[in-house]
Amino acid sequence: NMPMTDTEQARAKLAEMLEELLVREAHLARDMDAPPSADSEDRASEESDDEALEAQGRLVAAEIASVKRALVRIEDGTYGECVRCGGEIAPARLQARPEAALCIDCASREG
Numbered sequence: 324n325m326p327m328t329d330t331e332q333a334r335a336k337l338a339e340m341l342e343e344l345l346v347r348e349a350h351l352a353r354d355m356d357a358p359p360s361a362d363s364e365d366r367a368s369e370e371s372d373d374e375a376l377e378a379q380g381r382l383v384a385a386e387i388a389s390v391k392r393a394l395v396r397i398e399d400g401t402y403g404e405c406v407r408c409g410g411e412i413a414p415a416r417l418q419a420r421p422e423a424a425l426c427i428d429c430a431s432r433e434g
Contacts, residue, residue, distance in 0.1 A: 329414065333421045334397050340422070341390045344383055351380045389422040396424075405429050 327335070355376050360366050396402040403412050405426035412426045425433065 329417075330397055330402060333402065333417060334394065336421045337390050337394050337397070341387065341394070344387045344390065348380065348383045348387065351376050351383060355380070386422070389424070392424065393422040 355373055357369075359369060393402065396404075396406075403414075403417060404410070405412055406424045407429040408426060410426045410428070412423055416423050416427055423430070
């Protein structure tokens with residue numbers, strides 16, 4: 324039984340992340356599809372909840388896109404390279420954030 328390479332470990336971790344994110348996205352969609360209350364106070368509270376759910380939904384969708392792009396980089400052999408400068412993304416950064424597309428220098432410039 325051969326040990327998994329870093330790339331294989333990253334692929335497994337990304338696949339797991341993707342699965343969890345898709346479940347979260349489905350739950351958010353279900354919560355947003357709940358029929359509105361007849362009570363106007365409840366409805367106002369639900370509208371503010373819906374805005375929060377929409378914001379969460381956007382974040383989840385962005386995370387899903389990041390994870391999918393990382394999986395594509397694994398497939399095309401560019402995983403671990405910064406998409407901006409082409410430099411190496413530190414292995415410790417990839418372990419903490421396997422979906423990372425930028426090296427720490429480019430990421431800190433963006434922030």
